[in-house]
Amino acid sequence: MGKSTASIDWLHRAPPVSGLERIEAYFSGFGYDPHRHDTYAIGHTLLGVQSFHYRGRKTHSLPGTTMVLHPDEVHDGWAGSDEGFKYRMIYVEPALIQQILGGKPLPFIHNGLSNDPWLYRACQVLVQRLDCGLDPLLEQDALFDLAHALNNAAGVNTSRKTFDYQAAERAREFIHGALTRTITLDEMAEHCGRDRWALSRDFRLLFGTSPYRYLTMRRLDLVRTLLGQGHSLVDAALTAGFTDQSHMTRQFRSTYGLPPSRWVRMLGRT
Structure with missing residues (x-):
């Protein structure tokens, strides 16, 4: 993958809003080590070849496709060509997708790339130039379209599990109010009125990661x-x-x- 070329690499962030982060970045060679985050990472490669390992296979993103990295899936990144790669990405909290879809299991794109035209158009609104501020209503409309395009591109999940969306959402809100102190699963379960292991299972299913x-x-x-x-x-x-x-x-x-x-x-x- 080559050595780091941080002297010419750059990263820009749009002012963050609730549940959504927008970035644009360029890497000339090595990008980043294997890592994972608890949001969807969705975006477009604008220049070059964006290469990464995802779910045990090497993947290459080119302009015209949509990257959809599922929460908590390990991935890395490097330039697949000599020109480096530039991309724009949005990081979307699964809770936003849940609010739109009404508590369904999170949509999953198996190989991390999609050629679905509806998904590409829905994503394009949110990955426009960072110096173009998003009108709040436009942003909400775009998120609605994105959630449903994701669900469509992922296909229909015929297996239906029983879960308590309201309890999981109460647990998520509880965590936001306790960032700087130690909390336990038992404490969270008591607050939510749910068995601790059932709550942990539901949280992972609905938000794509564990409470911790x-x-x-x-x-x-x-x-x-x-x-x-x-x-x-x-x-x-x-x-x-x-x-x-x-x-x-x-x-x-x-x-x-x-x-x-x-x-x-x-x-x-x-």
């Missing part, structure tokens, strides 16, 4: 916000509820595929 991973990811969201505001690594780590900077750095790298120091440097590129 979800808590860790929300802490990392706060870390990235603080780092973007100029806070030091140690201050961001402690404020977000991590035990120390090293703990945060390990979680950051395993989630985003690069250390937080490199991520901060790339944000400064033009």
Whole structure:
């Protein structure tokens, strides 16, 4: 895959909104190590060949297709051609998809790439240039279209499991209110009125990750916000509820595929 070329790589982020993150990035060679995050990663390659390992196979994204990486699926990334690769991506919280689809199992695109034209058009609205602000109503309409296009592209899931969507949603809200303290599954289950193991199963089915991973990811969201505001690594780590900077750095790298120091440097590129 070659060595890192962080001196010319760059990353831009649009101002985050609730449940949705938009980025545009360029990598000239090596992109990022194997990692996973608890959101959908959906987007388009704009230039070059975007190569990555996904579910045990090597995949190559070209302009004209839609990447759909499922929550908590491990993937990496590197340039598949000498020109490097540029892409735009949105990271969508599964909770948003759930709110639109009404508590169905999350749509899953098996190979991480789709040629579905409806999905491509639905995604295109949300991955337009980052300097083009999204009208709030346009964004909500686009998310509605995206959720249903995802469900269509994934096909019909004939196996139906019994689950409690309302209890899982209460657990998700409970986590948001307890980011900086230690919580237990028993405490969460009591709050939601649900058996702890049934709650854990439902949470994974509906939101694509475990309660602990979800808590860790929300802490990392706060870390990235603080780092973007100029806070030091140690201050961001402690404020977000991590035990120390090293703990945060390990979680950051395993989630985003690069250390937080490199991520901060790339944000400064033009």
